[in-house]
Amino acid sequence: MKVFGNKIRELRKFKGYSLRTLAPMVGVGFSYLSKVENSKLDFGDSPSEALIHKLAETLDGDEDELLLMAGRIPKSIARRILEQPDVFRLLAKCDDTTLRSVAAQAIRTGKK
Amino acid sequence: MKVFGNKIRELRKFKGYSLRTLAPMVGVGFSYLSKVENSKLDFGDSPSEALIHKLAETLDGDEDELLLMAGRIPKSIARRILEQPDVFRLLAKCDDTTLRSVAAQAIRTGKK
DNA sequence: GTAGTGTTGCCTTTTCACTGCTACAATCGT
DNA sequence: ACGATTGTAGCAGTGAAAAGGCAACACTAC
Numbered sequence: 001m002k003v004f005g006n007k008i009r010e011l012r013k014f015k016g017y018s019l020r021t022l023a024p025m026v027g028v029g030f031s032y033l034s035k036v037e038n039s040k041l042d043f044g045d046s047p048s049e050a051l052i053h054k055l056a057e058t059l060d061g062d063e064d065e066l067l068l069m070a071g072r073i074p075k076s077i078a079r080r081i082l083e084q085p086d087v088f089r090l091l092a093k094c095d096d097t098t099l100r101s102v103a104a105q106a107i108r109t110g111k112k
Numbered sequence: 113m114k115v116f117g118n119k120i121r122e123l124r125k126f127k128g129y130s131l132r133t134l135a136p137m138v139g140v141g142f143s144y145l146s147k148v149e150n151s152k153l154d155f156g157d158s159p160s161e162a163l164i165h166k167l168a169e170t171l172d173g174d175e176d177e178l179l180l181m182a183g184r185i186p187k188s189i190a191r192r193i194l195e196q197p198d199v200f201r202l203l204a205k206c207d208d209t210t211l212r213s214v215a216a217q218a219i220r221t222g223k224k
Numbered sequence: 225g226t227a228g229t230g231t232t233g234c235c236t237t238t239t240c241a242c243t244g245c246t247a248c249a250a251t252c253g254t
Numbered sequence: 255a256c257g258a259t260t261g262t263a264g265c266a267g268t269g270a271a272a273a274g275g276c277a278a279c280a281c282t283a284c
Contacts, residue, residue, distance in 0.1 A: 018260060029243055034262060041241090042265090048241060068197045073185050080204040081189065085180040087215045091203065092192040098221045102214050103199045109210045130229060141275050146230060154234095155272060163273085 004046055004069040005037040011059035012037075026054040046070035116158055116181040117149040123171035124149075138166040158182035 012022055019037075023030035028051060039045050046052070052070060056063035064074040073081075081088045094102065124134055131149075135142035140163060151157050158164070164182055168175035176186040185193075193200045206214065 020260075028241090029245095030261085031244085031263080032242060038262080040263080043240070051241085064201065065197075068194060068201075071194060073190055073193060074201075077193065077200060077204040078185055081185055082180060082183060084208065084211055085177075087211050088189055088203075089176065089180075089186075090215055090218060091200075092189040094218055094222065096196065098218060099196055099199050101221060102218050103202055105217055106202060106206055106210060106214050109213060110206060132229075140273090142229095143231080143276075144274050147232085147274095150231080152232080153273085160273060 004066065004071075005039045007061070007066065007069055008055060008059070009037045011055075011061050015059055022058070025058050026051060046072065116178065116183075117151045119173070119178065119181055120167060120171070121149045123167075123173050127171055134170065137170050138163060158184065 012019075015022075017025075019030040019033050023033050026033075028047075032047075035041050036047050036051075041047070047070075049067070049072060052066050052072070053063060055061065056066050064076065067074045091099065091102065124131075127134075129137075131142040131145050135145050138145075140159075144159075147153050148159050148163075153159070159182075161179065161184060164178050164184070165175060167173065168178050176188060179186045203211065203214065
């Protein structure tokens with residue numbers, strides 16, 4: 001599960017930034033950034049939501065996608081779950097195939 | 113939104129425990145417990161997940177329900193979201209009526 | 225009037241998310 | 255070949271916030 005760090009590295013390279021260039025842009029030290037990209041954090045395996053947010057905007061990444069890769073639930077989703085807890089508790093129990101058919105229906109319903 | 117504390121109080125009363133009785137059972141001080149029940153925490157408005165877990169088991173409450181009341185996403189749900197992020201990102205964008213019809217379908221699909 | 229209950233304000237501890245520094249190896253341009 | 259730049263890694267230390275403790279208080283109700 002080092003996918004998150006890899007993604008950040010990819011985005012950074014794409015922008016042509018070095019660690020030492022990017023670090024001050026997002027307000028952290030370059031050595032910390034290195035650890036983030038290599039999933040070598042002293043504790044836990046993803047940085048704060050605030051840092052992920054800044055990384056997303058500086059590197060033009062999809063913030064929610066990055067959050068999910070980092071094992072965090074984006075606020076947009078969390079809010080919805082708290083509004084409709086019963087629905088999501090139910091859906092969380094569904095197997096993958098059921099989930100996909102349900103997603104398909106959601107798309108159809110939404111498009112009407 | 114003081115619903116969480118109310119629920120804890122309700123469960124505690126139902127068990128016939130006083131604050132001073134329950135506190136050591138869940139490993140905190142009784143005064144802290146009082147603040148929890150009255151949503152008077154110095155900061156935030158819900159205790160740690162660890163405490164919620166112990167409260168749930170000691171008071172025979174539904175842990176996930178309590179977590180949701182406390183504005184936290186239960187691990188069981190979080191895990192599923194991280195496994196199927198695309199589906200849940202989609203569902204989170206649905207309006208309430210779409211969500212409910214989708215939930216209804218999930219039940220039917222599951223029962224087949 | 226004292227025993228048990230709950231409330232409140234302030235205080236302490238622990239955890240988190242880094243910092244800052246250092247030293248090191250690899251790679252690059254010229 | 256050389257310095258310059260880049261990334262890696264270790265580790266003590268920090269500031270703020272989270273989580274909870276303590277002591278004094280007030281209300282019953284016996």
